[in-house]
Ligand code: GUN
């Protein structure tokens with residue numbers, strides 16, 4: 180096996196950018212070289228000539244100039260069994276769940292169906308430049324088995340969980356407090372730490388879990404304190420009202436999860452749109468993450484997530500960004516940030532393109548406490564990469580003629596880009612985009 184030297188315009192963030200001119204927040208190299216070792220990790224980064232001089236003679240070179248090379252995108256909330264739910268016409272969250280989503284998820288009791296969708300799931304993510312995702316499987320263990328088996332085959336870093344849900348859904352989609360506990364435990368024992376797989380404890384949301392099941396989730400969280408926990412929080416006004424009726428002893432929605440010991444630094448709370456100041460304080464103190472799913476929030480009419488306001492509070496709330504397929508309407512993290520930008524516009528806030536690209540990469544990695552492995556191009560990180568072309572369509576190419584700065588180029592990519600802008604996706608140094616042809620590669 181030999182090392183690979185990937186050449187192109189390199190961009191990687193050191194920290195969250197404070198402004199459009201905060202060039203200290205990132206590393207950018209116009210003619211960059213990225214050396215990837217046999218282990219799939221980055222062993223050197225810098226200007227091409229320097230990295231080349233330090234590389235072995237038989238290094239394999241791949242030239243992506245003039246395209247941008249970034250860490251692969253990270254999607255922190257997505258539903259693996261909802262690939263055939265995306266683009267379903269509904270008035271709101273609860274109607275959408277009951278009419279389309281729950282019936283569709285029932286199909287994942289069949290291993291063959293789950294395996295087929297898993298193949299499409301990873302193909303699509305790789306087409307979009309997304310190399311890590313945090314996913315909900317269905318209630319069936321077979322769905323988690325399919326999800327993790329396919330991730331293992333592709334050597335992708337994935338987080339996922341068998342959903343726990345024991346009420347307010349069709350019979351074919353219910354477990355019990357006991358089976359929810361036992362099967363989650365079985366998934367952890369079988370898959371956690373295998374390849375790059377991470378298991379998340381996944382009570383769907385308080386509406387579909389009885390207090391007994393929440394207690395079972397709490398037991399799992401205590402037994403496996405290092406695991407992620409994911410659930411949904413305060414997405415829709417009717418949902419919030421019903422949830423609080425189901426847990427009358429809790430002072431608000433967030434308090435329900437707190438009472439069952441589910442709020443920690445590895446807790447990802449999907450949506451979290453309509454929070455009181457008390458709830459924001461509680462999340463801030465717990466270090467839990469509010470996961471912004473902009474295309475979903477607009478598609479389901481759920482509301483406008485106060486991303487910037489949460490970030491700049493005296494007690495800031497940790498945030499991440501995600502597609503929320505299939506409530507979300509696009510697999511693309513570029514399109515996701517385009518909609519995130521527009522939501523901030525409606526709230527009178529500015530989300531600059533450096534922040535957007537930080538959030539899709541290092542920001543999401545930090546939210547997952549994984550920035551030592553993914554989300555940057557730092558030496559030692561796994562070479563999960565996306566190669567982007569801001570002139571990938573005729574209209575983008577024309578607009579590129581008037582682009583002068585890196586932030587302008589990033590903003591164009593975010594505003595007009597989609598999977599067509601993704602020239603290649605690397606997983607641990609290996610080109611993986613379905614259908615792509617490696618450019619100018621040779622020894
Ligand atoms: N709340 C509970 N389940 C879901 C889901 O599948 N999608 C969304 N958007 N919200 C949820």
Ligand code: ZN
Pocket residue numbers: 256257258411449503
């Ligand atoms: Zn969700």
